[in-house]
Amino acid sequence: MIFGRDVLNKSVFWSLSGFSTLDIEKMYFLILTFIPCLILIIFLSFKLDVYSIGEDQAKTLGINTSLLKTLSLISIALLTGISVYISGIIGFIGLMVPNILREIFGLKHLKLIFLSIILGGLILSFSDFLGRFIFYPVEIPVATITSFLGAPFFLYILWREKVF
Numbered sequence: 001m002i003f004g005r006d007v008l009n010k011s012v013f014w015s016l017s018g019f020s021t022l023d024i025e026k027m028y029f030l031i032l033t034f035i036p037c038l039i040l041i042i043f044l045s046f047k048l049d050v051y052s053i054g055e056d057q058a059k060t061l062g063i064n065t066s067l068l069k070t071l072s073l074i075s076i077a078l079l080t081g082i083s084v085y086i087s088g089i090i091g092f093i094g095l096m097v098p099n100i101l102r103e104i105f106g107l108k109h110l111k112l113i114f115l116s117i118i119l120g121g122l123i124l125s126f127s128d129f130l131g132r133f134i135f136y137p138v139e140i141p142v143a144t145i146t147s148f149l150g151a152p153f154f155l156y157i158l159w160r161e162k163v164f
Contacts, residue, residue, distance in 0.1 A: 022086060030082055030086055033078055033079070037075040038113070040071060041109075042110065044068060044071060045108075045110040045113065048068070049108060050063055051068060080094070087142075088141075088143065089143055090142055090143045090146055091143060091146055092146045092154070093124055093127075093146055093150070094120070095154070096123075096150050096154075097120040097123060098112060098116050099157065100153075127145040127149065128145075130145050131144065131145045
């Protein structure tokens with residue numbers, strides 16, 4: 001609001017955007033970031049499995065936990081940043097999908113990585129489809145649809161963990 005109405009309009013549009021602003025340059029940028037991070041996480045997946053048992057146990061088994069945490073956090077930050085840059089703020093998918101898959105398939109990170117990519121893409125595509133066609137010709141932002149899916153899921157998680 002300080003810098004003018006144009007900046008405000010762009011920020012509101014960005015926060016509600018989805019895939020309608022996607023272009024080939026953004027896709028190249030995504031691929032150039034995604035593939036190296038994916039390869040790195042694949043190489044770290046066994047160490048992440050061991051680390052999930054506990055940091056002390058991982059150190060005992062010879063894993064450099066500070067390097068593992070640093071590389072994992074850098075990959076996560078890069079992937080999150082590029083995802084938000086490309087699609088705007090789409091909540092809950094990155095939180096909901098891994099939790100669901102962990103409950104079904106356990107803690108094998110290599111399996112979870114690929115299943116998260118597939119299921120996350122399917123849920124996001126379905127949400128985008130719903131947003132485009134539920135009130136056609138008006139398009140509901142995909143972030144709104146994913147919020148309607150994610151909010152009840154996390155209320156269930158809170159209820160299951162007896163937080164409230």
